[in-house]
Amino acid sequence: MIDGVLFTVFALTAVGFALTMVFRRNPVHCALSLVAVLLSLSGMFILLNAQFIAVIQIVVYAGAIMVLFLFVVMLLNVKGETPLLTPGAAKGFGFLFALVAFVELLWIALSSVGEGAGRGTAPPVGPTFGSPAEIGRILYTTWVFPFEVTSILLLIAVIGAVVLAKRKFS
Amino acid sequence: MDTAFLIESAAKVACVLGFILVGVMLTVWAERKLIGHFQDRIGPERVGPFGILQSFADMLKLLLKEDVIPSQADKIVYFIAPALSVITGLVALSVIPFGDSVTLFGRTIPLRIADVSVALLFILGTTSLGVYGIVLGGWASNSKYPLLGGLRSSAQMISYELAQGISLVGVILMTGSLSLVEIVRQQEHLWFVVPQFFAFAIYVISGIAETNRAPFDLPEAETELVAGFHTEYSSMKWAFYFLAEYTNMFVVSAVAISVFLGGGHGPFLPPFVWFLIKLGAFLFFYIWLRATFPRLRYDQLMGFGWKVLLPASLLNLAITATVVALKG
Numbered sequence: 103m104i105d106g107v108l109f110t111v112f113a114l115t116a117v118g119f120a121l122t123m124v125f126r127r128n129p130v131h132c133a134l135s136l137v138a139v140l141l142s143l144s145g146m147f148i149l150l151n152a153q154f155i156a157v158i159q160i161v162v163y164a165g166a167i168m169v170l171f172l173f174v175v176m177l178l179n180v181k182g183e184t185p186l187l188t189p190g191a192a193k194g195f196g197f198l199f200a201l202v203a204f205v206e207l208l209w210i211a212l213s214s215v216g217e218g219a220g221r222g223t224a225p226p227v228g229p230t231f232g233s234p235a236e237i238g239r240i241l242y243t244t245w246v247f248p249f250e251v252t253s254i255l256l257l258i259a260v261i262g263a264v265v266l267a268k269r270k271f272s
Numbered sequence: 273m274d275t276a277f278l279i280e281s282a283a284k285v286a287c288v289l290g291f292i293l294v295g296v297m298l299t300v301w302a303e304r305k306l307i308g309h310f311q312d313r314i315g316p317e318r319v320g321p322f323g324i325l326q327s328f329a330d331m332l333k334l335l336l337k338e339d340v341i342p343s344q345a346d347k348i349v350y351f352i353a354p355a356l357s358v359i360t361g362l363v364a365l366s367v368i369p370f371g372d373s374v375t376l377f378g379r380t381i382p383l384r385i386a387d388v389s390v391a392l393l394f395i396l397g398t399t400s401l402g403v404y405g406i407v408l409g410g411w412a413s414n415s416k417y418p419l420l421g422g423l424r425s426s427a428q429m430i431s432y433e434l435a436q437g438i439s440l441v442g443v444i445l446m447t448g449s450l451s452l453v454e455i456v457r458q459q460e461h462l463w464f465v466v467p468q469f470f471a472f473a474i475y476v477i478s479g480i481a482e483t484n485r486a487p488f489d490l491p492e493a494e495t496e497l498v499a500g501f502h503t504e505y506s507s508m509k510w511a512f513y514f515l516a517e518y519t520n521m522f523v524v525s526a527v528a529i530s531v532f533l534g535g536g537h538g539p540f541l542p543p544f545v546w547f548l549i550k551l552g553a554f555l556f557f558y559i560w561l562r563a564t565f566p567r568l569r570y571d572q573l574m575g576f577g578w579k580v581l582l583p584a585s586l587l588n589l590a591i592t593a594t595v596v597a598l599k600g
Contacts, residue, residue, distance in 0.1 A: 130349065130411065137404070157393040165400025169407070169430065173423070176411050233389060234450055 116142035354512035357405025361519030371544030413504035421500025456535030479524035
């Protein structure tokens, strides 16, 4: 029962703040709404028994990446958004992206219908599911290749940032 | 998830909240009194015996003061920012084990709000969110000094967060657990301050920087920045920032005690009393530092964080990892 209540609360806050993120003109308000969305999602991860992912979501996205976003927005001191496209073009692109996203979601929903009789219920999970030890184990065994590729990608990004910054100041 | 559990949790939350509010007021009084004596003055002595009610009087004054909002401020964010600061501090306290457990009304009640399997990460997460309160407060005031102060303190907090987090990883490697309860349990015979002394030193230094306390109180460098991010705040909103600073001091101390100083372990006295004694000692250390050291210059502060503390914590981590791996 209480899970249902909490899920409703998190879902409503996530959707509500996602809407304010899109509709607010002030970029700082948009960034803050996104932080609120991320926090609600982290609450949902906890309901799904994935505490580690939930906390990492807060530490990495809400605590680090969004702070940098906010820094940039604040330092640029943007007063309200200046439209990038003409209203007609913006509407056209918006419609196109919404259509793609809708088709994608529909496709996922339809393709998962046929999977076995246990439709609508998650497969049972072990007692260690979502624990840091379990995530670490599968990250370094089953998914070690994508994991290493990601780390190299991040390393390239770091080096790129240093190179760009150096060029500007020397 | 029965009703008794909900009532128990609510009661514990209320207790911790009350403990913190009273504790903060007492700490503020103790700080003024101690700093007074450090500087060969008497400190507050008029309100109540030894001036102990001074903080209560100050709080009443702050509650009744006029709340001034700058006319060009971003009203919503200006309101949210101080609350965010306090909330992130208080939420972190929910995973601190204050002691063992007590038996009340036939129920065994552990002296903590929650035993979370990822408690340490949770605390790092809440401290990383604490930056928002400060940076937003500075921005929302729409004024030069608060913005500069806010940027400064958030840069400081982000820089020292890294060393702080990495210094804790050594202990995590040794215990194989992120749960504070488990970490405290494993310190029954040996406090981790002994094998992890460098990590402890790094944690304490970066903890002081993280809470923006002297000698790292750059955000409040009066001579350059008026009062930093809270220049435009008055009345109860200002008091919230004040409360947040002291709550964060409690959090940093409580984590240091749980991770390095054996939590509630100690001879003769019950765990909760030991925890309080260690907490008091830690807060005294904070105040002692403030009375002893002059403030650092900003470039010294950033240089120290990135060039000394971070490499030192990484080195400590590498050595610990090697030793743990060799031991098997």
